[in-house]
């Protein structure tokens with residue numbers, strides 16, 4: 173896909189990892205899966221703001237069974253305590269007791285955010301809880317027992333980060349090879365509380381709701397940013 177989003181933003185982009193068509197295709201598949209699985213359940217999709225905003229907006233329009241939506245926001249990495257504790261900036265506006273909840277995320281990294289939210293919603297009496305994430309960085313998980321039921325694309329550790337869509341063929345044009353991405357599994361396991369907003373590694377995927385330092389969420393694709401953006 174040509175980089176013609178606009179001169180200001182395009183100048184910051186090193187490579188398009190997942191173009192808008194590819195994302196849209198996968199979002200459509202996810203919508204169909206959810207529609208099939210929840211045909212008789214009227215799920216409540218809960219978007220975790222701000223990152224999930226773009227993905228959620230597209231996803232719900234690919235779901236063709238009765239459903240509800242709401243959103244919540246928690247403190248971002250840069251504002252959390254060193255223990256990684258979450259605090260709500262915005263809670264959901266309804267009682268979730270008895271609801272079939274699907275959390276919608278742009279990206280799951282350590283999993284701490286979703287683990288805390290899932291535990292809370294379990295205590296609140298949700299009938300069931302599932303997770304739908306556009307991107308999954310499974311290799312960086314730091315919590316146990318967090319099952320991703322719906323995954324758009326999986327980022328996995330090999331010699332370097334690579335990207336592969338779940339349940340469909342790997343396309344060569346979605347494998348980035350930036351130096352920022354070349355994080356060894358050993359080092360990855362030592363990073364307890366990555367600060368997403370200021371972590372160079374996070375420049376390897378921005379756009380479609382995912383930010384770097386609050387910018388780039390409006391890119392219609394997912395891209396790696398040039399080192400000049402964060403150095």
Ligand SMILES: O=P(O)(O)OC[C@H]1O[C@H](OP(=O)(O)OP(=O)(O)O)[C@H](O)[C@@H]1O
Pocket residue numbers: 220221222223224247248249277278279280281282283284285286368369382383
């Ligand atoms: O799996 P974890 O390690 O907990 O990280 C994942 C969380 O980090 C991102 O949010 P962020 O705090 O950057 O805020 P944002 O949604 O406003 O971008 C993302 O949207 C998830 O909510």
